[in-house]
Amino acid sequence: MPTIPSDGSNSPTGTTHSAGTTVTYKCDEGYTLVGPESNTCLLNDTWTENTAPVCMQNCPDPPTSSDLLVSPNSPYVLDDVVMYSCVNQAAVPSVMYNLCQSPAGSLEWAVQDAPTCSDADSCGPPPMIASDGINPENRDYADGSVVRYQCNPRRRLLGSDFNGCTDGTWTDAAPRCIQECKDFQDCTIIVDYDYCSNTQYTLISEEYCRKSCNVCTTCGAPPAGDGVSVAPAGPYVQGQQVNYTCASGDLSYTVNLCLDDGTWLFEQEPTCSETDCNNLPTNPDLINTPSGSAHNNGVVVTYSCPEGFLQLPPYNNTCSGGAWSEGEAGQCLKLCSDPSPVGSFLTVSSVDFPIELEPYKDLITNTVVGITYNFNCTGGRLEGAASITCLSNGSYSAEQPVCVPDCTDLPTNPNLINTPSGTGHNNDTVVIYTCPDDFVQVPPFNNTCEGGAWTEPDAGKCLKICPVPELGAFLAVFADLPIELMVYANYITELVSGVTVHFGCTGGRLQGASSATCLENGTFSAEVPVCVPDCPNMPTDPNxxxxxxxxxxxxxxxxxxxxxxxxxxxxxxxxxxxxxxxxxxxxxxxxRRCDDIFIGEVDQLLNGFFVIPEDVMEYAQFLAGAVAGVGINFNCSNGNLLGASSTVCQQNGTWSENLPECLADCGPPQLGNDLELVTTPAAFTEGVMVQYQCKNGADIGNVISTCQADASWSLTVLPSCGP
Missing domain, CATH: 2.10.70 (Complement Module; domain 1)
Structure with a gap:
């Protein structure tokens, strides 16, 4: 692989790489890459680029100031030329051009100090060559500015080729351009009309003449973008200067020069600031938002693709200074469905990218138009196309191939799972049979492809499991295997499809089917019967x-x-x-039983007795206390009952009435001959109070006596009513 020289590196590293690998070149910091940015190894073991790029050391930024504009932008390398202009358009720079050079082995600019912009003490337009010359720009120049003169081809400068503005005055008059032609040959160029004054020229029209002399270097059309005008019109010869103008806005630079090697001094197109942009770069199927091909300055156009396409950068384009930031539009690549190998052993051996897509290889995650898939078989033989290519309509150039195995038609049975899957496999492949969880597997448990045939002519079986019947009281069961399953008796530990279950009763009588067979859907052919007992419906009590x-x-x-x-x-x-x-x-x-707390009270304090209903009376000997329905009647021997005269035990276990009381009877109190009661109560029972008074009206105060629980009165000494 062509490798990068010193001051750079390549990724991935190394000099030998496999087909399809794209190597990216990169320069160390402080160096600029000149040449191809990447190199791709092709399938024919050659590289797309025969030579590696060069890493050229960067020039330092040219001297400048906040008043200056520098064109073009960095980075700069040896022999690069920059042009100065002033931010203030009314001002002019003291130096218009600067050159990156290496006079002593290190890079530096020919002009070490930043030019100045000044409109004070300026010179007017410099004196101009009368004819056959290339004059400086016809405008005012700041004090200290230097301009340069040149002559047209076949003319020699007589006088100084530089002129300076000092204290508002040009130091020299304009030079002259005189004729010079050497070593005449049979060649033809087009030159200015004025050249025809010499006998060596032949007038062929009002504007041009034919001249035979040595060949002069010519330049092609000078770089100029949309909205930029160039004067004069071509053809252009070495040393000729052109001037740029904008229909609107300001130019990034205004003049250019045809050099002796046939190139222009400034190769980058001049731009007009604050102008609109036309002719938006686009591609088929690409959608731009906002739409249209012409947009205002500063507008950012976003590229997108329809569904079914993969988009490649750039993803947007900006109108800046009358030019688009991206010279080319993004691309919409038609998508194809990713191939998925069908059948055993088919694999994708490699993927080929077309050369034009190599720079975007890291961005392409789906199959797009131009990508080719190459197939091979890890076993068996390939049948069909060995490669297929994604076409622009989203389909492939051929059907996807298949790998035909050595052994076909693997024996199988319903619900049986074979690993590896598929019915065709290569020689020596061992296929393992398994069953789902709710099945019992019987042999064979595997099958081997030997010499193009399977070692087992029949596959194993998956027998569906039926649940064990729930057996009611007295129900007994036994099962038997059909003849075809007897050979698998050692493997069958569950009730599986084909097994018949027989039912019987250890007591009572059988009601329902006497047998049921397990079916392939995991259910029985009949419902489980029941054993009807000899005595049903035994009487019970809810409590x-x-x-x-x-x-x-x-x-x-x-x-x-x-x-x-x-x-x-x-x-x-x-x-x-x-x-x-x-x-x-x-x-x-x-x-239901009631609390026994009343029982002792009835016996000890009250002259009470139980009232037992007839339906309970027959169980009296079994009763240790009162039960629901049993009542108690209360009576005091002295007749002084306080409370309910009866209560009944209720179904909730409580008594209907609280326990009453028997009050003591004190009888009438003693009065004597002189005393009487203020009022006479209805009965002289426990808690009753009486008040005494004298019959003769004598005042004895508030004399009260109370009937006590022991049937005595609290007042033991009667008051006296006097003599």
């Missing part, structure tokens, strides 16, 4: 439970009744299944 539980039992079973903690069980206490019938038509009853 109790029975042991053993259940309401259906076989002949001879004795069931014991029980109640929960808050209830009392009354007969029958058990039930037996005899000859298909229950010997008790009703279950034992669970009667």
């Amino acid at each position: 109790g439970f029975n042991t053993p539980d259940g309401t259906a039992h076989n002949n001879g079973t004795v069931v014991n009744y029980n109640c929960t903690e808050e209830y009392t069980l009354v007969p029958p206490l058990s039930n037996a299944c005899v000859g298909g019938n229950w010997n008790e038509s009703e279950a034992g009853k669970c009667l």
Whole structure:
């Protein structure tokens, strides 16, 4: 590979690379790349570029100031020329041009100090050559400016070729251009009309004459962009100067010079600032927003592509100074679907990019027009095109090929999974058979391709698993295998398709199918039967439970009744299944119990008694306390009852009324002959108070006596009413 010289590097590194590799050149900091930026290794083992670029040392930035404009922009290398102009258009620079040179082995500018811009003490236009010459620009020049004169081809300058503006005055008069022609030959060029005054010229029109002399160097059309005018018109010969003008806006530079080697002093096109841009670069299928090919200065046009295309840069373009920032538009490349190898062993061996897409290789992540896929087989033989290319209509140049394996038609069965997949495989390939989770696999478990044939003519099988039937009371089951599955008996540990299950009862009678077969969908051919017991529908109480539980039992079973903690069980206490019938038509009853706190109080304080309803009376011997429906009637021996006269045990376990009280009876208090009661109560019971007064009206104060719980009065000494 052509490698970069010193002061640079290439990536990836090395001098030998595989076909399709693009090597990018890069210069060290402080150097500029001159030549190709990248190089691609082609399929024919050659490189797209025969020579490597050169890394040229950068010149320092030319001397300048905030008053100056410098064109063109950096970077600069040896022999580059820059032109100065002033930010203030009314001013002129003291020096218009500067040259990067190397007089002592190091790069420097011919003019070391930045030019000055001044419109004070300026000189007017310099004196001009009368004829046959190339004059400086016809304008005012600042003090200190230097201009240069040149002659047209075949003319020699007589006088100084430089003139300076000093203190507002040009130091010299204009030189003259005199005729000079050497070594006449048979050649033809077009020269100015004035040359025809010499006998060596022949007039061929009013404007041109033919001259025979040595060949002069000519330049092509000077660089000029849209909106820039050039004067004079061509043809152009060495030493000739042209002037640029803009239809609107200011030029980045105004003059150019045809050099002796046939090139122009400034190769970059001059631009007009603050002007519109025409002829927007575009490409087929590319969409630009905003639309149109002409736009105002400063407008940024965004490129995009329709769906089904891949976009390549540049992604936008800016109108700046009458020119587009990007000389070429982005591209829309038609997309093709990425090939996906079909069948075993087919692989993509390599991908070829067309040379024009190599610079964008890192950006292309999908298959686009021009990309070629090359195929090969890791086993078997290739059948079809060895390569296919993405076309501009989004299709491929040929159908995708296939790899025909050595062994075809691999034996298989429904639900069987083979690894590797596919029905065709290469010699010596071992295919492993497996089944999904809800299947039982029976052999063979693998198959081998040997000499173009499979070692196993039949594939393994996947037998669908049926769930184990849920067996009710007394139901028994056994299974048998069909003849075709007997050979796999050692592998079958589940109920699988083809197995028949037989049912029987250890008690009671069978109701439903006596057998069911597991089907290929994982269900049975019939529902699981039940064993109907000898005695169904055993009587029960909602507040109790029975042991053993259940309401259906076989002949001879004795069931014991029980109640929960808050209830009392009354007969029958058990039930037996005899000859298909229950010997008790009703279950034992669970009667709700009430709190026993009343019982002692009734016996000790109250002359009370229990009232038991008839439906409970028959169970009286089983009752250790009051149950729902049992009542208590209260009566005091002295007749002084305070509260309800009765209460009943309720279904929620509470009493309907609180416990009453029997009040003590003190009887009428002693009065004597002199005393009487202020008021006489209806009864002289516990808690009643009486007030005494004298019959004769004597004042004895507030004398009160209270009937106490022990049936005595609190006042033991009666008051006296006097003599």
